[in-house]
Amino acid sequence: MTTIKELGRFVTPEAVVYKMLSLIDFSLIPEKASVLEPACYDAPFLSGLQKYFPDTWGQLETINALDIDPNVKLPYSLNKAKLIHEDFLLWNTNQRYDLILGNPPYGIPGDSTHYPIPVSADRKKQWKKAISTWQGKYNLYAAFIEKAIKLLKPSGQLIFVVPGTFMFLDEFQLLRRFIAHSGTTNIYYVGKNIFRGQASVSVVFLHFIKSTPNQLTLYDWQDAAGQPRIMQRINDWNGSEVTFTSELTKEFENKSFVRVRDLFTVHISPRTPEIKKALAEKWIFTNPSDNSVPILTSKHLKHGRVAYEINSKYFVNIKDKTRLRKFFDFPRLVVSLGFHDGRLAAAYDHKAYPWMGDVYHLIPQNGGKRNLFSNNGNHLKNLHFEYLSTYLSSYLIGRYINEKYRDFIYHINKQQLMQLPILSEADFNKLRNNHEA
Numbered sequence: 001m002t003t004i005k006e007l008g009r010f011v012t013p014e015a016v017v018y019k020m021l022s023l024i025d026f027s028l029i030p031e032k033a034s035v036l037e038p039a040c041y042d043a044p045f046l047s048g049l050q051k052y053f054p055d056t057w058g059q060l061e062t063i064n065a066l067d068i069d070p071n072v073k074l075p076y077s078l079n080k081a082k083l084i085h086e087d088f089l090l091w092n093t094n095q096r097y098d099l100i101l102g103n104p105p106y107g108i109p110g111d112s113t114h115y116p117i118p119v120s121a122d123r124k125k126q127w128k129k130a131i132s133t134w135q136g137k138y139n140l141y142a143a144f145i146e147k148a149i150k151l152l153k154p155s156g157q158l159i160f161v162v163p164g165t166f167m168f169l170d171e172f173q174l175l176r177r178f179i180a181h182s183g184t185t186n187i188y189y190v191g192k193n194i195f196r197g198q199a200s201v202s203v204v205f206l207h208f209i210k211s212t213p214n215q216l217t218l219y220d221w222q223d224a225a226g227q228p229r230i231m232q233r234i235n236d237w238n239g240s241e242v243t244f245t246s247e248l249t250k251e252f253e254n255k256s257f258v259r260v261r262d263l264f265t266v267h268i269s270p271r272t273p274e275i276k277k278a279l280a281e282k283w284i285f286t287n288p289s290d291n292s293v294p295i296l297t298s299k300h301l302k303h304g305r306v307a308y309e310i311n312s313k314y315f316v317n318i319k320d321k322t323r324l325r326k327f328f329d330f331p332r333l334v335v336s337l338g339f340h341d342g343r344l345a346a347a348y349d350h351k352a353y354p355w356m357g358d359v360y361h362l363i364p365q366n367g368g369k370r371n372l373f374s375n376n377g378n379h380l381k382n383l384h385f386e387y388l389s390t391y392l393s394s395y396l397i398g399r400y401i402n403e404k405y406r407d408f409i410y411h412i413n414k415q416q417l418m419q420l421p422i423l424s425e426a427d428f429n430k431l432r433n434n435h436e437a
């Protein structure tokens with residue numbers, strides 16, 4: 001039996017519905033308008049429209065609600081609405097809408113052993129075919145955005161509450177481009193408190209209008225309290241990633257003379273299945289021997305140092321460590337995926353050990369020489385590994401990441417790590433003095 005959680009269902013509080021409905025540009029709603037609430041459950045958005053905006057409600061000719069769950073019923077008060085039991089992503093209709101509202105399901109669909117939203121391989125294949133922006137580990141909410149935009153009439157509006165990850169994660173690149181080219185986008189950051197008690201997901205309100213393309217406005221509207229504040233307006237948005245700005249992010253970006261990607265390539269450590277395979281092949285083992293070195297994990301990675309004294313679970317003969325990764329042959333910077341105490345952990349592994357799990361390796365593009373970072377032949381301002389490990393482990397870089405991506409990320413991905421700005425030691429010390437004083 002499908003559980004409530006598997007259908008991706010949590011309820012949108014009435015106050016949140018009201019705030020979202022108040023974003024509608026009512027001047028764009030024609031006489032005899034059409035409205036749709038997909039993934040409706042008991043259709044709180046249609047109920048809100050009827051209750052708080054009766055004039056608009058009176059103007060509606062077509063009122064549709066849709067849900068995949070055949071047990072879903074609408075409340076009696078919505079007897080003017082037609083309920084459709086269909087899979088929204090595969091729904092074939094000629095109807096187009098002036099208004100599409102709601103709270104789509106969130107989650108990565110896949111087989112039930114690995115993914116939160118279980119779905120058959122066949123259904124997933126059909127979704128991928130129907131949704132042109134589908135990429136990588138796609139999220140249902142993103143597929144709902146594409147489908148909804150396709151169902152809008154010219155000047156039609158979409159208002160969804162969704163996670164903010166589509167703004168910057170790589171797998172939503174095609175979706176961002178599609179949104180940008182299709183109309184005008186307003187994103188309101190509201191954060192993680194509006195579903196309090198039900199889910200800890202941080203969300204934005206997306207208000208999209210199928211009109212002038214390439215317009216983007218980003219608003220700050222924490223908890224949807226008070227008035228939204230404009231943070232950024234772009235008139236030629238082509239779908240590039242959208243992140244938040246603050247005094248601190250601006251200072252970092254203005255002062256940085258180089259990014260991580262200009263100096264290093266970034267590699268993730270071997271994952272557990274690879275280690276387990278080598279264990280079965282017996283060239284990785286669980287008891288140390290004379291010629292072995294330990295395989296380190298994220299628990300060995302502290303702020304600014306490698307905790308070599310902590311025991312390891314796995315070992316490899318020193319001559320075999322490059323069978324795992326060639327770069328295990330030389331000392332290198334290691335960086336955590338996760339945040340501890342609000343900051344990354346980075347350190348210089350001077351013993352050149354092998355690693356596994358949630359740890360990145362930064363491999364200098366100039367062949368790994370110490371203190372010789374060169375950018376097009378220019379010696380770079382005293383950059384050295386010890387400084388970079390302090391820099392990447394600092395609270396200030398932790399704050400930079402937090403202010404740029406807010407609470408939408410739990411770990412830093414490769415792309416985000418490669419984009420981190422690097423400041424000279426002198427500039428960084430100045431910034432630290434200003435911000436940590």
Ligand SMILES: C[S@@+](CC[C@H](N)C(=O)[O-])C[C@H]1O[C@@H](n2cnc3c(N)ncnc32)[C@H](O)[C@@H]1O
Pocket residue numbers: 007008009010011038039040041066067068069072086087088089103104105106107
């Ligand atoms: C209100 S939404 C999701 C709310 C919240 N964002 C979440 O992720 O839990 C949940 C509803 O979407 C419906 N639903 C899930 N997948 C669907 C699909 N492919 N097509 C239409 N409705 C779907 C479920 O039956 C459920 O009633």
